[in-house]
Amino acid sequence: NPEKEYIPVAPAAHYTMGGIKTDTWGQTSLTNLYACGECTSTGVHRANRLASNSLLEGLVFGNRITQKIKENKSLFSQKIDEEINISYNIPRGNIQGFDPKQIKKELQKLMWNKVGIIRNSSDLKKTLQKISEWKFVLKSELKTAKDFELANLIILADLITNSALQREESRGAHYREDFPDRDDVNWKKHINLVVGE
Secondary structure (H helix, E strand, C coil), X not given: CCCCCCCCCCCCCCCXXXXXXXXXXXXXXXXXXXXXXXXXXXXXXXXXXXXXXXXXXXXXXXXXXXXXXXXXXXXXXXXXXXXXXXXXXXXXXXXXXCCHXXXXXXXXXXXXXXXXXXXXXXXXXXXXXXXXXXHHHHHCCCCCHHHHHHHHHHHHHHHHHHXXXXXXXXXXXXXXXXXXXXXXXXXXXXXXXXXXX
């Protein structure tokens, strides 16, 4: 009964600001590979996406990508003469004794508690230390979708935590209790991180 009892309220992640870097036409750094929607970092939302704007972003960028593809008729005239087989089950060393389900659970709890709503240098550094302990997963033989999901989550957690540690200010949805003020002089910019080559 809401008149007599508190209504339980908790923060929840419902959108990720950031992702694959694209230009204003959805073009990624790989020629003819486009991306739009929640997987992208278009820069249009700045530091805090307003409710429902992701739908508009998907609509606008989806339309722009369609226009670009229609303009580039050479994409449709290319004949693919060879089949490419990609194996994700590349032996990388078989590290026994880790439970992907348990690591994922611990990683989620760590990110929620230390990199969630209120952040600080000490917690972010401890988080990076723990993430480093799990990086052996990236060198393991990945066999299942769950293994790949865990590897991707570890990479993503590392990128998010490093970005949060690097940004010594508070802006939009990013709040650092050790740097509670916005710093336009030093931080009115994006942080772009690259994984691999």
